[in-house]
Amino acid sequence: MRVRRYVLVLMLAAAGAGLHGQTAVNSAAGARAAEAPPQPVVNGLDLKLPLKNGSVRWAVIGDNGTGDQPELAIADLMQRYWQVVKFDFVTMDGDNIYGGHSPSDFQRKFETPYKQLLGEKVKFYASLGNHDDPSIERNYQLYNMGGNRYYTFNKGDVEFFVLDSNYMDPQQLSWLEDKLKGSTAKWKIAYFHHPLFTAAKFHGPDVDLRTQLMPLFTKYGVNAVWYGHEHVYERIKPQSGIYFFLEGSSGELRFHNLRKPNDLDEVGFDTNRAFMLVEVAGDNLYFQTISATGETVDSGVLPRQGTQPAK
Amino acid sequence: MNLPKRIWCSIAALIFVWLPLSAAALPAVNKNASEQQAALSDTDKAQLKLFTDRVKQYQKMERALPADKLSPTKDVKQLEQQRQALRDALQQARPNAKQGDLFTPEVAAVFRKLLRATMTGAEGRKIRLSLNHAEPVSPQDLQVNHVYPNADGQPLQSVPPSLLRNLPVLPKGLDYRISGHTLSLRDTDANMVVDYVRDAIP
Numbered sequence: 001m002r003v004r005r006y007v008l009v010l011m012l013a014a015a016g017a018g019l020h021g022q023t024a025v026n027s028a029a030g031a032r033a034a035e036a037p038p039q040p041v042v043n044g045l046d047l048k049l050p051l052k053n054g055s056v057r058w059a060v061i062g063d064n065g066t067g068d069q070p071e072l073a074i075a076d077l078m079q080r081y082w083q084v085v086k087f088d089f090v091t092m093d094g095d096n097i098y099g100g101h102s103p104s105d106f107q108r109k110f111e112t113p114y115k116q117l118l119g120e121k122v123k124f125y126a127s128l129g130n131h132d133d134p135s136i137e138r139n140y141q142l143y144n145m146g147g148n149r150y151y152t153f154n155k156g157d158v159e160f161f162v163l164d165s166n167y168m169d170p171q172q173l174s175w176l177e178d179k180l181k182g183s184t185a186k187w188k189i190a191y192f193h194h195p196l197f198t199a200a201k202f203h204g205p206d207v208d209l210r211t212q213l214m215p216l217f218t219k220y221g222v223n224a225v226w227y228g229h230e231h232v233y234e235r236i237k238p239q240s241g242i243y244f245f246l247e248g249s250s251g252e253l254r255f256h257n258l259r260k261p262n263d264l265d266e267v268g269f270d271t272n273r274a275f276m277l278v279e280v281a282g283d284n285l286y287f288q289t290i291s292a293t294g295e296t297v298d299s300g301v302l303p304r305q306g307t308q309p310a311k
Numbered sequence: 312m313n314l315p316k317r318i319w320c321s322i323a324a325l326i327f328v329w330l331p332l333s334a335a336a337l338p339a340v341n342k343n344a345s346e347q348q349a350a351l352s353d354t355d356k357a358q359l360k361l362f363t364d365r366v367k368q369y370q371k372m373e374r375a376l377p378a379d380k381l382s383p384t385k386d387v388k389q390l391e392q393q394r395q396a397l398r399d400a401l402q403q404a405r406p407n408a409k410q411g412d413l414f415t416p417e418v419a420a421v422f423r424k425l426l427r428a429t430m431t432g433a434e435g436r437k438i439r440l441s442l443n444h445a446e447p448v449s450p451q452d453l454q455v456n457h458v459y460p461n462a463d464g465q466p467l468q469s470v471p472p473s474l475l476r477n478l479p480v481l482p483k484g485l486d487y488r489i490s491g492h493t494l495s496l497r498d499t500d501a502n503m504v505v506d507y508v509r510d511a512i513p
Contacts, residue, residue, distance in 0.1 A: 098464065099463075099464035100463065100464045101387075101464070102387070102391070103386075103387040103388045103391070106387045130445065130446055130466040130467055130468065130469055131464070131466045131467075132467075133461070133467075133502075134467070134499065135381060135390075135394060135499055135500055135501075135502050136381075136387060136390050136391070136394070139381045139382060139383050139384065139390050140383070140384075140385070140387060140390065141383045141384055141385045142385055145383075146383060147381070147382060147383050165469065166445075166467060166469040166470070167469065167470055167475070167486055168472040168475070169470075169472070169475045169476075169480075169481075169486075170475065170476055170480060171480070171483075173472070194444070194445075194469065203444050203446065204440075204444060205444075206440075206441050206444050206445075207437050207440055207441065208434070208437045208438055208440070208441035208471045208472055208473050209441065209471075209472060211437065211472075211473070212472045212473070
């Protein structure tokens with residue numbers, strides 16, 4: 001009897017240890033995205049988002065800043081979708097400007113491609129990639145970084161934590177912990193440049209960065225994470241209950257860069273450029289990934305961790 | 312749960328083994344204290360103190376400069392001009408700056424020791440993977456008081472967080488950068504090389 005009692009106590013302790021670092025995020029590991037509700041084709045566009053009243057809507061691009069025709073094509077498609085979706089802002093996963101960073105480069109690689117969206121007062125919130133020029137870009141007003149390498153901003157129920165993964169020094173980690181600890185947002189979303197998990201072959205995941213960030217993400221209940229660097233699209237299986245997306249093909253593309261088969265991705269797409277549309281409504285995050293041909297290559301709805309999937 | 316006693320004993324033994332292993336596998340959360348720095352001798356720690364004092368003096372000098380600091384604007388040309396003006400002002404304020412002013416030979420020796428210990432320690436493999444992951448750039452010729460050599464669009468190599476955790480903390484406006492085996496100290500607003508140590512990364 002005594003042995004049995006000890007074992008039960010130890011089992012309880014073990015269960016507690018297993019929950020360490022996941023106090024705020026109820027595990028949704030293995031949760032698959034439910035199919036987003038079908039929408040009619042609008043203005044010739046395939047639309048998978050529900051466009052609910054009062055929802056937070058945005059677009060995601062990454063590794064876009066080439067100034068070449070593929071970036072222009074994606075930007076044009078984004079503009080066409082904006083006519084229907086009316087997303088308020090765009091998040092950028094880094095490598096916003098490749099090559100030179102002269103005024104004409106900013107013109108050719110950002111202001112011209114997204115001219116119509118900028119004209120519609122759509123705001124762009126940039127994170128810094130390894131090809132970016134930090135001192136210029138963090139002060140470039142159209143990137144809304146407020147002069148900072150890392151920052152936060154709020155939209156409705158969502159708080160975004162924009163990090164500088166090029167230089168994750170102790171000060172930034174400490175700042176992130178303070179911000180996450182103080183956040184009361186229903187949805188906490190982080191984005192930055194370097195991938196924590198990826199099945200892409202060219203760079204692979206940054207394990208050192210992952211070791212620093214994952215304990216904070218799990219401890220403080222980050223719901224979803226976006227990054228780029230690899231020039232592909234991936235929706236990664238939830239890790240420690242957190243949803244991960246890699247969108248790094250909105251200008252650059254690395255054909256057939258994904259390991260196939262792999263057991264990490266729910267969906268991977270490495271044969272054309274892409275961008276994403278995201279909508280947060282209540283406890284649900286709807287997403288749609290659209291290729292340069294206008295084809296929807298991935299879509300679905302993800303429940304906020306600890307809540308039930310949308311019907 | 313009516314299991315035989317020997318089964319309960321086996322479960323207990325398994326848990327005894329698993330508990331400490333699982334605890335060891337849990338990553339440290341945001342550890343700011345540098346294990347490698349703590350292991351240094353008092354003489355070495357004194358050298359690092361001298362280094363951080365010189366860094367503070369540099370920062371104080373920069374703050375006193377009349378040049379405008381970069382502030383958010385849509386005008387990229389203005390940002391370029393402000394950055395150039397800041398770099399000019401820094402160059403004028405320290406016209407005789409040379410390699411080794413902040414990373415004196417003694418300080419450089421401590422940095423090499425720190426980095427060797429870090430790179431050969433438990434996190435060494437992870438740091439090397441991170442460095443390779445970071446799209447390493449070809450070693451560049453660094454010159455003190457000159458622009459950091461990424462002006463033609465070369466990527467700025469990222470610095471692994473575990474490596475940064477083991478180096479002395481820098482104030483805002485300065486960062487460490489890696490190029491090949493060289494560790495440099497960069498003024499982030501001016502994008503200027505303040506000083507560097509060759510053969511710092513083993």
